[in-house]
Amino acid sequence: MPKDLPRRKPDAEDMPTVLPLLPVRDLVVFPYMIAPLRVSRKMSLEAVEAALASEDRLVFIVAQRDASDEEPTANALYRTGTVGVIMRMRRLSDDSLKILVQGLSRARVQRFLAEQPYFQVRLDHYEDVRNQRSVEVEAVTRSVRTNVERIAELGKTLQPELAMVLQNVEEAGRMADLVASNLTLKLPEAQALLENDDQGARLVKVNELLEREIGILEVQNRIQNRAKEEMTKTQKDYFLREQLRQIRNELGDT
Numbered sequence: 001m002p003k004d005l006p007r008r009k010p011d012a013e014d015m016p017t018v019l020p021l022l023p024v025r026d027l028v029v030f031p032y033m034i035a036p037l038r039v040s041r042k043m044s045l046e047a048v049e050a051a052l053a054s055e056d057r058l059v060f061i062v063a064q065r066d067a068s069d070e071e072p073t074a075n076a077l078y079r080t081g082t083v084g085v086i087m088r089m090r091r092l093s094d095d096s097l098k099i100l101v102q103g104l105s106r107a108r109v110q111r112f113l114a115e116q117p118y119f120q121v122r123l124d125h126y127e128d129v130r131n132q133r134s135v136e137v138e139a140v141t142r143s144v145r146t147n148v149e150r151i152a153e154l155g156k157t158l159q160p161e162l163a164m165v166l167q168n169v170e171e172a173g174r175m176a177d178l179v180a181s182n183l184t185l186k187l188p189e190a191q192a193l194l195e196n197d198d199q200g201a202r203l204v205k206v207n208e209l210l211e212r213e214i215g216i217l218e219v220q221n222r223i224q225n226r227a228k229e230e231m232t233k234t235q236k237d238y239f240l241r242e243q244l245r246q247i248r249n250e251l252g253d254t
Helices: 042-053 135-153 162-166 172-180 187-195 199-251
Strands: 018-024 034-039 058-063 080-091 097-114 120-125
Touching: 018 034, 018 042, 034 042, 042 058, 042 080, 042 097, 058 097, 058 187, 080 187, 135 162, 135 172, 135 199, 162 172, 172 187, 172 199, 187 199
Parallel strands: 018 058
Antiparallel strands: 018 120, 034 097, 058 080, 080 097, 097 120
């Protein structure tokens, strides 16, 4: 198992209920996901500094609804996000920070305790709804593993160890989160997955997204192959015409 992947999520009761909130643009961080983030806004810098000053280095990561909003208010943020731990931090020359965060568990904002100098929130931590292992869940699990391998074959860049890791994952929710964090999803799609606390339903949705991605990649590959074939034919015709011209010149046939 890759060293950066947690062996298990911490239990909800083990998590602090009050944390600094870090708003992010165009990204939903899932549990088990490792993501590099660049932090430059004042409120975000303050939130990260507060997290780093704590013993556990935890921060609540939430997507903002409008990526262009430079100073989002509480109403501009989604309420469901991911508690993450700051694994590494580097200060850059322009006074911004580069951090590496690892998602741990889902949580919802119960209420905002402060908005200045950074968002501080009280959270409701919750566990996934656990589905009894069934034939249907097993079938979807196998389909997800197969589809992940197929996507890699079609040329999509995935976390190198993902297919191997999935062979050892039996929990439907964890599998859904690991795969979702590797897909290129629109923000509302990713947020809907994050908010879905039914493990089985979340895995079914992830499998549907995998199949959609496979369809897109197959069409894309066919288009690229046709373009290559046309290019090859054009190049071949060009060289044949050049050879014919050279032969005519040699024979004095103008």
